[in-house]
Amino acid sequence: MEQNGPQEPEQNDSEERTKKKVLMLGLGGSGKSSILQAIQMNHMKVADGEMTPEPTEGFHSHPCTILLSVGGSEKMRKYWADFIQDCDILVYVVDAASDGESLKLAGEELQHILDDPGLDSVPLILLANKQDLNDAQKPHDVLEALHLKPESLENRLVHEIGTEVRHDNEAIGLGSFETILAEL
């Protein structure tokens, strides 16, 4: 196909391979897209404050990280397993204010993923999102409510972080999330 616009810069494959691949999963409506958007907005705010001529690139193209989020509807969950190849860090987002049934389902879906041998010993970051809501459970209680097999957690690093994203993209907890990501 004929290209009118400027040529895309050639992708440096070896550079891409050194980036950590972070897979973000979670049931539909848990807040994955909101979290990604808030992270991108925060990076741009930093760029504005520093009078950088161009906005800082969003989290998707963070220098050391490729963050991939996959939809969590029932239809999309069938494809989760297709994305876990070469995943270095798994991020699981849970609506901490959801009812017992939804937490149970969130736990079953995560257990299914953790049972995949490809994810053996891959670190897990649990984001207990929607902490702003009155009935939100604390991160550790959310982890307990997922009823994961103890052996699934024994052989991997697990971090639990409470997060909240407001409509104006004001976000709490994402700073700790990014710090942990950078350290893993």
Ligand SMILES: Nc1nc2c(ncn2[C@@H]2O[C@H](COP(=O)(O)OP(=O)(O)OP(=O)(O)O)[C@@H](O)[C@H]2O)c(=O)[nH]1
């Ligand atoms: N109160 C509150 N609402 C949130 C928070 N995070 C996300 N939401 C809301 O929850 C709804 C679902 O958020 P999304 O970010 O679309 O969820 P998702 O995980 O990307 O959902 P799928 O793409 O369907 O898998 C939206 O209405 C968000 O505004 C939060 O921390 N607190």
Ligand SMILES: [Mg+2]
């Ligand atoms: Mg989404």
